[in-house]
């Protein structure tokens with residue numbers, strides 16, 4: 190077969206979708222070779238190809254220093270308890286959790302679910318971010334999961350590491366290809382202070398089995414990692430400057446290293462899904478354990494007799510950013 194014919198055939202053989210959603214690249218029966226990005230004019234051909242191949246894309250200096258300053262100050266004042274945010278979880282690193290007194294910001298390793306704080310949530314709606322998000326989700330955009338991570342200097346027990354995992358493990362919605370994370374460095378982030386580590390191309394694989402890693406120093410709550418993870422796979426360390434933003438697929442295997450510096454390492458992130466995505470039942474799947482763990486935690490807060498499902502938790506915390514929200518309409 191000539192090279193030309195091989196290319197044409199390659200283009201016709203779209204990866205098989207198993208999620209039941211119409212491929213948004215396949216309008217009026219005309220197929221394109223793209224599966225992980227949608228047709229709009231934002232990405233260059235090269236950027237699009239890079240994400241298709243690798244499952245992530247870094248955009249330099251996307252978020253301005255002024256905006257990062259606002260998020261940093263808001264983080265500090267919430268830590269000082271000047272403001273309280275309904276529904277938000279404030280997490281402490283396992284190494285400082287039981288320490289007698291650690292003041293303010295230094296006690297906090299992560300804010301999770303800040304969707305009800307309009308200042309922090311403004312990150313998720315930044316036009317400069319959402320324009321890129323749409324390249325992966327399509328035009329209907331839901332903010333599903335928000336985090337501000339304040340990775341502490343490691344105590345020597347290596348608990349500041351984030352085990353290698355796939356974010357889809359945590360999500361009861363599909364299709365995976367229409368979910369994306371936007372993760373912005375709030376300062377210079379390098380190998381020393383625990384940058385993101387990714388295994389390029391793994392977004393083309395399956396959702397793997399996750400569990401708590403058996404680390405000697407312990408592991409933070411909900412930080413599940415891939416069971417039998419093979420550390421010999423080639424990986425990239427994403428060293429980033431303040432404002433640089435990486436967009437990545439929920440099946441991309443990633444994690445972050447220990448923070449060996451003396452300072453805290455901050456990033457802000459949001460996971461988005463298409464507004465025309467749908468919830469799936471994860472009982473009986475690899476995700477059952479995390480689903481039960483999350484529902485247990487919610488019941489602990491709201492009361493044992495509260496009847497709530499894993500999908501309900503996500504319905505409650507997600508917020509529309511743009512376009513239709515069919516996801517939460519049933």
Ligand SMILES: O=C(O)CCC(=O)C(=O)O
Nearest residue numbers: 338351356443444445456
């Ligand atoms: O920011 C980090 O250190 C890792 C974050 C991460 O991998 C996640 O929350 O899924």
